[in-house]
Amino acid sequence: MGWISTDNEHEGWAAPVAPDGRLSASSTAGGMLFRGVTGHYPPDEMLPDYEVIPDSQIIGWRGQCECGWQGEMWERVTSRAAANFSHRRDYFALDEFATASSKVEDAIHDEWKTHIAPSEAVLGVEAAAREYTQAGHRLDKTVAAAKAAGASWADIGRAVGISRQSAHERWADKQ
Ligand SMILES: [Zn+2]
Secondary structure, eight states: OOEEOTTSOOEEEEEEEOTTSOBOSEEETTEEEEESOOSSSOBOSSOTTEEEEOGGGOOEEEEEETTSOBOOOEEEESSGGGOBGGGTEEEOOTTSOOSOOHHHHHHHHHHHHHHHHHHHHHHHHHHHHHHHHHHHHHHHHHHHHHHHTTOOHHHHHHHHTSOHHHHHHHHGGGO
16 A cells, blocks of 8 residues: 555555554544554454544554654644644544545655665665676676787786786786
8 A cells, every 4th residue: 555665675654643653554434443452442343453443533644664664743633724734734624534635645755765765775786786796707707818818917907997916916816
């Protein structure tokens, strides 16, 4: 139901928040489903480990990720006058279905993207490191071929951009 990172390590969504702070991952006809049985709310008929909390009691929304990350709270207010997007307050009537509005969901999506930004960026490093290793192997092979064809260490060093001595130290015992 949520957003998935390129490496599949993160799945995030905008989770409705219960009055006791629990976060929901899904909903049912009677309201939002929350894992855990406190006895304060009716259990779900299909899932005995879950309670159903009516939409009217949802106090807000926050980002949640499978990895355990949680975003800051977006508070639900029940009067239009109290709504203030920059203060993370969104208006929702009590009789409305309490999934985050598209505006709040987009904001939470952005927060989640910031959360996964380091791991997404590391994927670029991984790809570059892979290419770097492959290029190193190709360099070793072409140096060996050049040496076999009669090139000197000075020729090879010049081609690589290093000294004759460095080229010799790097590849002489690989011949
Ligand atoms: Zn995550």
